[in-house]
Amino acid sequence: MAGTLGIGIITYNRKDTLRGVVDSILRHTSTDFEFVVADDGSTDGTPDLLRQLNVPCITGRNKGISWNRNRILWYLKEEKRCDWIIILEDDCFPTVFGWERPWIDAIERYGHVNFMPELTIEIDNDISSGRGTPEDPFIAPMHQAFCIGYHAKALSYVGYLDTRFEKYGEEHVEHTQRFLRAGYGGLSQHLSPERGQLFYLRGGLDTLPSHSHGSHELAMRNKTIHDAIRHEPLYRHPWRNDEEMFEFREEIARVLPGPAPEPEGEPQLFDSIISLGGDELVNQAIRNHFGRPGPGLFDQFIAPFHTLVSLFRHDFSGLLSTNCLYGYHDALRCRDTLLIYHNCLEKQPGEHASVEMFHAQLPLLRHRFHTMIQEIDSLCHRSRRVLFVRSWRDGFLYAGQHRPAHVASVDFQALVDALAARYPSLDFRVMFVNFGKAHATDSRMMFANTDTPDTCPRDEELAGWSRLFSTYRIGLHT
Incomplete structure (x- = not known):
């Protein structure tokens, strides 16, 4: 199967766990891949850590999950021309060598796929069918974003996460429902799209307990936004106006190769x-x-x-x-x-x-x-x-x-x-x-x-x- 793999991590103020996630990806991935981390304006030294690790980092002002995930999607799709894109949150990491191979298979089959941790299966099992494999994925109505796979062709129809969502809440749900409407990643239910059935993979990854940066108030505010835009056209740009476009473009430009500073030495x-x-x-x-x-x-x-x-x-x-x-x-x-x-x-x-x-x-x-x-x-x-x-x-x-x-x-x-x-x-x-x-x-x-x-x-x-x-x-x- 010919194609290019891109892997990204979204992070915010979790420098201590991020190092382990990066190490785990580098140690357990068997396929050549493009790598990038999107940092949502961390104040704990995250960009400095990534420079030490020689990992490309896209960063800027704290703009929320939609904007931060879009940083990776654009970089890997538009700049690196990746066919298969996998984005992990900073509390999710591989545990098995070659973990990415089933993901590539599933992304190629379905255009969009999610990860279901074992803890979710035990505590909140709402699985309709399936075995959690690329050939027979779990089918479930829940929405989780620990690890998500995207095909570049599917993104070309669906576009990016909507930046009207503030900080945290509903952004992944709304994006996933657009994939379902376009025929990717599950079974769309047009009369009740919020109950669309998603495809999930199990195994090869684990998650860490972590504290959310969001709040109930933000989630409810974003729920109102989601209800208002539910039936808008599928495709969304990663910006809403010219000012956002300039800011987004500049964030991407900073991670691309450019003129190197003059060698250190005499002034x-x-x-x-x-x-x-x-x-x-x-x-x-x-x-x-x-x-x-x-x-x-x-x-x-x-x-x-x-x-x-x-x-x-x-x-x-x-x-x-x-x-x-x-x-x-x-x-x-x-x-x-x-x-x-x-x-x-x-x-x-x-x-x-x-x-x-x-x-x-x-x-x-x-x-x-x-x-x-x-x-x-x-x-x-x-x-x-x-x-x-x-x-x-x-x-x-x-x-x-x-x-x-x-x-x-x-x-x-x-x-x-x-x-x-x-x-x-x-x-x-x-x-x-x-x-x-x-x-x-x-x-x-x-x-x-x-x-x-x-x-x-x-x-x-x-x-x-x-x-x-x-x-x-x-x-x-x-």
């Missing part, structure tokens, strides 16, 4: 650090971390990457072009260059930028921009070593600051070559920030990603830049 010292834009936040981050700002030219406007290259190649010609100007949100945009002028115009609060305003202030703008270009040239001519910093975010009012995966890469070499042509005797490096997994072999280039979500308060974003500069050991000569 990388520069005479000057110059922002090449993205937005004005870059220069503010430089000012906050190093105590002195770089030249403010690229705080005045937003330049797409290819336009930035052209500016340095052609002595900043077209920087204040008056051709094809038009209103763009609260700014002006030049159709020729795609430059957005948003910080350079003098206007009253609430006043909108206009082409007439731009023309009236053009002499002042030319003087100001010429002075700032001279400042950059002067720094580059009198400095021995300069760090240029360019952020990916160059779309005005775009919510995402990190470059999504699978989008066209910019021409990093073109910018480096343009800088080298303008400053031929300068020793410089360019730090490209938030360009995802982009990389290049030119030693003059550095690639880094901040660790903050796409949508977060400005202070948090600036703190992420500060951590980045510290991680890469960037410093200024005094």
Whole structure:
């Protein structure tokens, strides 16, 4: 049977038991598999433990079981392209070598399958039929989530857990009922879907006694949500709006391979650090971390990457072009260059930028921009070593600051070559920030990603830049 296995653990503040579960999976699994742990914002050092164990960890804010389980489902299905996905809670673990083989068989047969512990069989036996094997699974109406198997094809029809459920309660029940409605994992009862009969496996796993992080009040609140959405269409995304999508995407991006930090060693010292834009936040981050700002030219406007290259190649010609100007949100945009002028115009609060305003202030703008270009040239001519910093975010009012995966890469070499042509005797490096997994072999280039979500308060974003500069050991000569 051809396919790829993915195994995940969902956890929250159970570091002590988690180590044993991880060890048990690694020791008892006979099939090659992708592995990941989803940590729901633990405060007990769980992410540090997983780093020590060299286990991939997706983490973020404490968002509840739906969100946390979705972290694994997306990672293993979309990023690792797994066919069979098994998710264990952090109090469930394998006890038999090759435990996963019956699960692969059952997932392939039924698309969705659950685990029934021996304790449940003894205490709350509601089994209709079956022997708990892939060929003859238990059939029972109860819902348990100690260990669940999913087939990627079934997930493609059913989707993810609904993130409207808060923290704990009903999320697994509602998700399972959607599988039943789609024809996976049991026998759907359309007149009373809450009594649908599920398929269960027994054996090969055990559970630990553990304290629930939920409450009766939360469970009742989620029951109300479940009743309200019971007949909505099957498929659900792992987010409900754009802000949730950006947050979820960033959590996944952080666990994927990306630019590695520079090797530890001597600090990388520069005479000057110059922002090449993205937005004005870059220069503010430089000012906050190093105590002195770089030249403010690229705080005045937003330049797409290819336009930035052209500016340095052609002595900043077209920087204040008056051709094809038009209103763009609260700014002006030049159709020729795609430059957005948003910080350079003098206007009253609430006043909108206009082409007439731009023309009236053009002499002042030319003087100001010429002075700032001279400042950059002067720094580059009198400095021995300069760090240029360019952020990916160059779309005005775009919510995402990190470059999504699978989008066209910019021409990093073109910018480096343009800088080298303008400053031929300068020793410089360019730090490209938030360009995802982009990389290049030119030693003059550095690639880094901040660790903050796409949508977060400005202070948090600036703190992420500060951590980045510290991680890469960037410093200024005094």
